[in-house]
Amino acid sequence: MNRQRVRAIVFWSTVVLSLLLMLLPLPQSVMAFKPYWPALVLIYWALESNDVVSLGVAFAIGLGADVIDGILLGEQALRLTVLVFIVLRFRARLRFFPMWQQALAVLALLANDRIIDLILRSFAGYPLPPLSFAAAPLVGAVVWPFLFLLLDDVRARLRAHEA
Template sequence: MRAYPRWVLYASLLGALLLGLLPLPELLQPVRPYWLALVLAYWLIEDPDRVGLGFAFLLGLVADLAYGSLLGEQALRLVILAFIVQRFRARLRFFPIYQQALTLGALLLNDRIVSAGLRLALGEPTLPASFWIAPVVGMLLWPVVYVLLDALRIGRWRR
């Protein structure tokens, strides 16, 4: 694997965090893709030596603080996603991009189920039906995210 500057990893995750904070109209808010999960999944597939479960947990804690959610909620969701991606990394890495997108859609749907379960356990109100559209949006965005991050990672850093 060709070495890339570490700032690419951190800048992409910061960008995903900021995209999650970007204000959206009330109508579009429930369909916001889980940007952190998409970017984290990319790095889990492409660079498992630098990104793992501990990294996902710390990233989730940062996201909890940034988004103002229950401390540990994002961390739990990202660790579950990271565990599944790591478990099936060898297969995922060699899937064509459309199969990766379908797999990421299933992982994002699983994330929504975990989130809904946490809300149910905490006695929070149920979420609107549009809450379940976000995994489809994330699945459709996966090829774009993958190609952009791959271009950044494989860029010409050495001359």
């Protein structure tokens, strides 16, 4: 029970941190390369533990992200739900990929997320984003190994504390 609670605290703090990172104001030139942090964090948690991230949780986080920083209410909710659904579907295989393959998979996931975003935007009639829109998934894939190792380390330390 205690362990569960600690894990929940860690999970939600990483989620909030990712939302903050998403909001982080950056110079306009760097803005396009900002990875989609909530997606990366959700991928990590979906891969690592079976029961922390469900579709409902992803949907709720997406709604929160929409309220904080979104164009349409429900847009990020939809994107994150789809993302988590795919990760959960291929979880058994993704978990045991070597790091570089995992990074490639993350790249594919983020690219797919971008495509969904594009479709939603064009449905809503918003102007299409510039070409640098495509750079963020690449950055996200590059960042992925480091994020993975960092979060793994945090979890390992917490477990060591408990033990």
